[in-house]
Amino acid sequence: MFQFEQARLGHPGQAVFENLTLHIAKGEHVALLGPSGSGKSTLLAALRQQQADRVAWCPQDADLVPMLSVFHNIYMGALDRQHSLINLRNLIWPSRHQKSAIGEIAAQLGLAEKLFTSVDKLSGGQAQRVALGRAIYSQRQVLLADEPVSSVDEHQGLALLKKILGSHPTAVIALHDRSLALQCCSRVIGLRDGVIALDAPCDSLSLADLDALYQ
Amino acid sequence: MTPSLNTTASGWRRTSGLLALAGLLALCLADLGISEVSPGHELLRMAQGFLSPDFSSTEFLWRAVANTLAFAWQGTALGALAGFCMAVCWQWRAVRTVAASLRAVHELFWGLLLLQLTGLSTVTAVLAIAIPYSGIFAKVFGEFLEEANPAPAAALPSRSKALSVFFYARLPLVWQAFKAYGGYRLECAIRASAILGFIGLPTLGFHLETAFREGHYDQGAALLYLFFLIIFTLRWWLRPALIPVYLIAALAWAPPVINIKPAILIRFVTEDLVPAPLRQGGGISELISWLSTLWQQQLWPGLWQTLVLGMGALLVTAVLSLLLFPLISPLFGNRVSRFGGHGLLVVLRTTPEFFLAFFFLILLGPSMLPGILALALHTGAIVAHLTGRFSESLSLRADAPNGLNRYAWEVLPRISPNLLAFLLYRWEVIMRETAVLGILGIHTLGFYIDSSVAEFRFDRTLVLIVATVMLNLLVDALSRGIRKRLRLKPGHGVG
Numbered sequence: 001m002f003q004f005e006q007a008r009l010g011h012p013g014q015a016v017f018e019n020l021t022l023h024i025a026k027g028e029h030v031a032l033l034g035p036s037g038s039g040k041s042t043l044l045a046a047l048r049q050q051q052a053d054r055v056a057w058c059p060q061d062a063d064l065v066p067m068l069s070v071f072h073n074i075y076m077g078a079l080d081r082q083h084s085l086i087n088l089r090n091l092i093w094p095s096r097h098q099k100s101a102i103g104e105i106a107a108q109l110g111l112a113e114k115l116f117t118s119v120d121k122l123s124g125g126q127a128q129r130v131a132l133g134r135a136i137y138s139q140r141q142v143l144l145a146d147e148p149v150s151s152v153d154e155h156q157g158l159a160l161l162k163k164i165l166g167s168h169p170t171a172v173i174a175l176h177d178r179s180l181a182l183q184c185c186s187r188v189i190g191l192r193d194g195v196i197a198l199d200a201p202c203d204s205l206s207l208a209d210l211d212a213l214y215q
Numbered sequence: 216m217t218p219s220l221n222t223t224a225s226g227w228r229r230t231s232g233l234l235a236l237a238g239l240l241a242l243c244l245a246d247l248g249i250s251e252v253s254p255g256h257e258l259l260r261m262a263q264g265f266l267s268p269d270f271s272s273t274e275f276l277w278r279a280v281a282n283t284l285a286f287a288w289q290g291t292a293l294g295a296l297a298g299f300c301m302a303v304c305w306q307w308r309a310v311r312t313v314a315a316s317l318r319a320v321h322e323l324f325w326g327l328l329l330l331q332l333t334g335l336s337t338v339t340a341v342l343a344i345a346i347p348y349s350g351i352f353a354k355v356f357g358e359f360l361e362e363a364n365p366a367p368a369a370a371l372p373s374r375s376k377a378l379s380v381f382f383y384a385r386l387p388l389v390w391q392a393f394k395a396y397g398g399y400r401l402e403c404a405i406r407a408s409a410i411l412g413f414i415g416l417p418t419l420g421f422h423l424e425t426a427f428r429e430g431h432y433d434q435g436a437a438l439l440y441l442f443f444l445i446i447f448t449l450r451w452w453l454r455p456a457l458i459p460v461y462l463i464a465a466l467a468w469a470p471p472v473i474n475i476k477p478a479i480l481i482r483f484v485t486e487d488l489v490p491a492p493l494r495q496g497g498g499i500s501e502l503i504s505w506l507s508t509l510w511q512q513q514l515w516p517g518l519w520q521t522l523v524l525g526m527g528a529l530l531v532t533a534v535l536s537l538l539l540f541p542l543i544s545p546l547f548g549n550r551v552s553r554f555g556g557h558g559l560l561v562v563l564r565t566t567p568e569f570f571l572a573f574f575f576l577i578l579l580g581p582s583m584l585p586g587i588l589a590l591a592l593h594t595g596a597i598v599a600h601l602t603g604r605f606s607e608s609l610s611l612r613a614d615a616p617n618g619l620n621r622y623a624w625e626v627l628p629r630i631s632p633n634l635l636a637f638l639l640y641r642w643e644v645i646m647r648e649t650a651v652l653g654i655l656g657i658h659t660l661g662f663y664i665d666s667s668v669a670e671f672r673f674d675r676t677l678v679l680i681v682a683t684v685m686l687n688l689l690v691d692a693l694s695r696g697i698r699k700r701l702r703l704k705p706g707h708g709v710g
Contacts, residue, residue: 045613048613048614052614055614057612057613057614059612059613063611063612065624065625065628065629066223066629067222067223067224067227067628067629067631067632068222068224068624068628069220069222069224072624076616076624079616079620079624080616080620084618084619084620084623085619087619087620087623087624088619088623091623091624112218113218114218115218116218116219116220116221116222117218117221117222118221118222118223118224118225120223121221121222121223
């Protein structure tokens with residue numbers, strides 16, 4: 001699905017990965033771990049470029065449209081599925097069908113009450129759920145998410161992560177919570193200073209193995 | 216049960232919906248007829264003129280340019296000085312009220328009044344610019360000072376003299392902003408100075424009006440090109456070090472010599488401006504009947520037409536801004552389309568709405584259509600420019616959609632508060648300009664003001680001008696109220 005052979009990744013003039021070789025197969029749920037600045041976001045952006053049309057994208061700071069409602073922000077995941085004029089109609093006057101479809105997703109994410117509240121009136125954790133809702137509603141095969149549950153408490157984070165992984169057969173998720181990674185994913189890739197320091201299936205790893213990444 | 220609607224966007228939508236409804240109603244009521252028989256033919260002739268401008272009548276050309284610049288320089292300098300003095304006392308309500316009334320009367324109306332006192336002279340032109348500009352400068356400078364960081368002044372030793380505190384800890388903080396704003400005002404003053412030609416002062420506008428009225432479009436085009444040249448090159452020739460040179464040159468070219476006999480001034484204030492029934496020894500009842508006649512015949516029709524034209528123009532302005540801003544926004548189009556967009560917007564916002572209205576009047580004949588088109592094209596270009604510039608600060612996510620989806624879902628909601636704020640700021644300006652377009656023959660308040668001056672009925676002129684001031688203050692208060700209620704932040708670069 002994704003592959004890099006001795007690739008050089010990063011911003012123009014400054015490489016984050018000098019020499020990256022990586023394969024990610026269909027059906028894998030990969031957790032990206034590593035201290036901040038280790039290249040997680042850079043790698044996610046590069047992955048997205050490889051499969052832009054198949055990726056449900058969930059960037060770090062959610063990047064929602066703050067003055068629009070939860071409904072509209074989730075709907076935006078499906079803008080490419082409909083004709084622009086139908087989208088325009090739903091922006092001004094949401095159809096009953098869309099309201100019930102998106103209402104269901106919002107309810108699963110605990111946002112049923114807030115369906116027509118604008119995102120700028122929500123907490124950080126709620127906004128993250130909206131971003132996840134958009135990813136789910138995009139109905140794409142591959143999820144690429146950057147710290148999607150960082151503002152949600154640990155218990156809810158686990159439930160949310162399981163839910164969203166259930167709707168995307170393949171996923172690469174940058175996380176900082178090591179136990180969350182072990183509980184939800186099938187494979188862990190540990191990054192450190194632009195190098196893959198660890199790459200192993202989850203069932204062969206313990207929390208202590210992961211702690212080594214950050215030392 | 217559907218969850219309740221509680222979005223930030225819906226508040227803006229309600230307000231813009233109400234304003235749009237008012238605008239739509241105004242457009243239904245407005246006279247939008249085209250009375251010119253063959254506007255296409257005239258447009259063709261005008262286009263030919265613009266393609267082959269005639270710079271041959273050089274003598275009056277250069278004279279007009281020099282006059283335009285001299286009046287603008289002197290007017291701006293005097294206005295800035297007086298405005299600065301008022302800004303220093305900005306905490307006093309009386310000063311703010313005086314400044315508000317000074318700037319609520321348009322340069323052309325000041326010009327019409329001053330013509331009666333000082334005739335076709337430099338003083339008339341300079342004061343017509345300086346008086347309203349002092350009010351504008353006072354407001355802008357006053358607000359700069361108010362918003363400046365108070366900490367440096369608070370940190371000075373106690374018992375420092377107020378004057379020293381001002382020059383050491385207040386003025387330096389805002390000096391750069393003052394200078395930048397002064398430059399912008401000079402550009403406005405050049406426009407105003409050119410327009411003063413329409414009431415007879417010897418600036419570019421005077422020759423422009425003559426040329427276009429007589430159908431010499433090639434000569435008119437030359438004048439307009441010169442005008443553009445002056446404005447576009449402003450940033451190169453406007454150097455702080457050269458300001459004294461320009462000012463001295465302006466004074467030397469057109470010395471503002473006041474020769475007014477005190478008797479004329481006294482007569483003007485104590486007799487001409489006094490309502491006719493009082494002047495002729497009548498009482499309150501005569502005054503009331505005079506006022507009610509004036510109301511029925513001039514004030515109400517003038518106010519109504521001004522309101523209808525202004526509200527219609529506001530709606531068309533909003534629509535044009537929405538259509539035009541993507542032309543220069545880096546979120547849409549490519550390098551070529553943005554270059555073209557910048558060119559179009561620069562020409563539209565540099566050409567004064569008064570000129571545009573004049574051209575459209577020639578093309579389409581007298582109705583409200585030329586006024587609405589002129590105001591909407593000029594203001595729409597300004598708002599589109601500011602909105603486009605604001606959109607540069609937006610960063611969209613990597614998977615943001617393109618085309619119409621990008622416009623409607625990602626960009627429009629984000630720019631709405633700014634666009635709305637820009638439009639509400641401009642509303643007052645649109646109303647001011649609407650009143651003035653009457654001088655061209657559109658039946659807004661300015662038409663009645665112009666006629667009353669022509670009939671030497673200055674008592675009526677005064678009442679009509681006061682009516683324009685009231686209308687402006689009302690619109691200003693309304694616009695401020697809406698902005699406050701929606702918590703719209705002032706955008707950058709709003710002048």
